[in-house]
Amino acid sequence: MFHAYPTDAWTATPKPGFTSSLSAEDFKAVFRGHPGGVAVITADAGDGPVALTASSVSSVSAEPPLLIFSISALSSASDVLSRAETVVVHFLDANDVELAKLGAARGIDRFADTHRWSRLVTGEPVYRDVRAWVRCAVIDRMDAGTSTVIAAHALQSHIERDAHAGGPGDALVYHNRTWHRLGAHSRIEG
Template sequence: MTSLDPHASLAADPIRPLKSGFSSSLSPDEFRGLFRGHPAGVAVITADTGEGPVALTATSVASVSAEPPLLIFSISSLSSASGVLARADTVVVHLLDAHDLEVAKAGAARGVDRFDQTHRWSRLVTGEPVYLDVRAWVRCAVIDRMDAGTSTVIAAHALQSHIERGVDTDVHGDALVYHNRTWHRLGNHSRIES
């Protein structure tokens, strides 16, 4: 993907549209199996468009650019939060570590009130729901959306952040990773080279 201009549309980006009619394609199960062995960091994304707060757990968050500060993530149309996230002008992306496992599980659970524990979250002065005491969060303005299969890819410009538990260069941290349908904690024991 090319660098995103926060004022440009993804539609104007030189990404080629998906072609239909390929002679071969992986099945959904083959594709899931491929990525099951590819670990990913865990984030929870929250938003509120006036109908109440929503949250979902995502492993698709990636930084795109530092200047300007841009990130992307995708949301499945099957998520109960997808409608609100598809309309939200701003979102909060929570970057989690192993201490935030319960927040990650709540965002991934079906049919639960992700905001029933009122002591676990608050609202920013700008109105977005934010989970308290997570490793870090970043408030973002949504700058573009692109339909991609059964998901929507969202590009966002970072506006404000808070780091509760920073990670120094020589410290392993306690990164929360999702791999092969299981939560994992990265730590010094998992380092294979420095």
């Protein structure tokens, strides 16, 4: 059954003539069954580094190289990410699950372990030994309900562990409120 209703300008307010929308609980239930790749996003707008774990990172365009992600207004990193001119998006695999958990934890200093991270020559905080990272310039922000969608232009990248084309890789995904490793065992031939 189709439950979506058009809304005005990406807000939570239904267009005139529509009196209801999907409840928050129903919406969350739909997405619990939809796995997402896991990334940690870092930034520093001059007040010190912030980090958060996100499963909303998506490729938009290869030429120019653009990606998007969203952040909740409730995130402790949202203020800095609303002002940062650049971000580093760390693309994680199963070897990086501890970093994913660190970025998702509440009320802790995600940069207390100084051996785990450094700064790029351009100043952005970057975690070491992750599968890959991309330094990006923020090109646009859009309020969407209780979140902000951020569009970014990829400027620089580093790949520590490459997933070979057609190979199983060692991907980390978030599904139904838990972390999962994708590999040869989860591959479906078709």
